Amino acid sequence: MNISQQNFEELARVFCLPGTIKSIEVVGNGNINGTFDITMVEEDGKESRYIFQKVNMFVFKSPKQIMSNIRKITEHIAAKLEAEGKSRDGVMHFFQRENGKNYLVDSQGFWRVSEYVPNSVTYNECDNLDRLRSAGGAFGKFQTMLSDFDANELYETIPNFHNTRSRIAVLMRHANEDPCGRVDEVQDELMQIRKFKPLAVRFNELIDSQEMPLRVTHNDTKMNNILFDATTGEAKTVIDLDTVMPGLVAHDFGDAIRFAANTAAEDEPDLSKVALDIDRFRAFAEGFIPAVKSSLTAIEIKTLALGAFVMTVEVAVRFLDDYITGDQYFKTLYRGHNLVRARCQLKLAQEMYDRMGEMNKIVAEIAGMTF
Ligand code: GN1
Ligand code: MG
Numbered sequence: 001m002n003i004s005q006q007n008f009e010e011l012a013r014v015f016c017l018p019g020t021i022k023s024i025e026v027v028g029n030g031n032i033n034g035t036f037d038i039t040m041v042e043e044d045g046k047e048s049r050y051i052f053q054k055v056n057m058f059v060f061k062s063p064k065q066i067m068s069n070i071r072k073i074t075e076h077i078a079a080k081l082e083a084e085g086k087s088r089d090g091v092m093h094f095f096q097r098e099n100g101k102n103y104l105v106d107s108q109g110f111w112r113v114s115e116y117v118p119n120s121v122t123y124n125e126c127d128n129l130d131r132l133r134s135a136g137g138a139f140g141k142f143q144t145m146l147s148d149f150d151a152n153e154l155y156e157t158i159p160n161f162h163n164t165r166s167r168i169a170v171l172m173r174h175a176n177e178d179p180c181g182r183v184d185e186v187q188d189e190l191m192q193i194r195k196f197k198p199l200a201v202r203f204n205e206l207i208d209s210q211e212m213p214l215r216v217t218h219n220d221t222k223m224n225n226i227l228f229d230a231t232t233g234e235a236k237t238v239i240d241l242d243t244v245m246p247g248l249v250a251h252d253f254g255d256a257i258r259f260a261a262n263t264a265a266e267d268e269p270d271l272s273k274v275a276l277d278i279d280r281f282r283a284f285a286e287g288f289i290p291a292v293k294s295s296l297t298a299i300e301i302k303t304l305a306l307g308a309f310v311m312t313v314e315v316a317v318r319f320l321d322d323y324i325t326g327d328q329y330f331k332t333l334y335r336g337h338n339l340v341r342a343r344c345q346l347k348l349a350q351e352m353y354d355r356m357g358e359m360n361k362i363v364a365e366i367a368g369m370t371f
Helices: 005-014 063-083 129-145 164-177 184-200 202-208 249-260 278-295 298-302 304-324 337-354 356-367
Strands: 020-027 034-041 047-055 104-106 109-115 215-217 226-229 235-238 245-247
Touching: 005 020, 005 034, 005 047, 005 104, 005 109, 063 129, 129 226, 129 235, 129 249, 129 278, 164 184, 164 202, 164 304, 184 202, 184 304, 184 337, 202 304, 215 249, 245 249, 249 278, 249 304, 278 304, 278 356, 298 304, 298 356, 304 337, 304 356, 337 356
Parallel strands: none
Antiparallel strands: 020 034, 034 047, 047 109, 104 109, 215 245, 226 235
């Protein structure tokens, strides 16, 4: 990506930000978009920070639709926070241009600019149980805030995003086509996915039979998609709103567990380090379940732990699919990175499969239910 200081100066001007750019830092957390932390300084020396983001148009085919979704969602949440007398820092804020648009398309791509939430910090490490509990509360609260939001108002930003059955079908089709000659080396992984499939498509069945309601969900609940207050350690803002669309609460719970309750990083090559940390599972669940419980049906609660397994298999499928089709979707740092990620996720999924009973017991206990 060849973006010059001049490009950023131009963006700052278009989004009506005062001052000149003092520094530009690349934020390396996400696997999809390009994110930059920009500090601007005004004539009187006043400094302000902003987040500039270049949206990945290979992944998001209609970024204008994302920005329309985001505008509606953030306005909905901001109104609720205001009614509760809470700070607006609890929801992201995007800047508008003079013409009212909250994005700009230039020769480099699709850009948006958001406020930097003061004194905030993100974490990739998930070993602090209090922090996990707080993260669970924040994602749960986010879900509850949107429980009265009409899903028909939202575009489906990535069709079939958490359609596990379709994700597996696409992978198997690409495995037959073998476009990059990489399928020979992934036979064990494909076999494991075939073994997991009957349980991994359980949500498809429950949606098809209308036993499970679709809600407005976040759909990308990694720990690093939360801003924490650097002083108090409390989770304060849920970020990365690109995939907010109709989904299952179990997807949000499950994806968060997939990332946070892994004893290793999502792309750990040494599989002996990869395991399910049940204390972390419990801590996140202790934050999440009380925040969502009152609006959920019994089956939604009973399938939360299953969500962890399903989301872990699903992302393994996505990483493996990206590997065999030439690493076009996720950012990769080295050849084989997506395969390493897929193997790590499959190891974790196996752990979850083996320990489903333990996870369910904890959910039942926290929810005060028997199942
Ligand atoms: C991507 O952008 P980021 O890093 O928050 C991906 C998620 C995956 C995740 C795996 C739009 O999230 O679905 O679970 O990587 N986002 C999109 O790390 O595909
Ligand atoms: Mg992210």
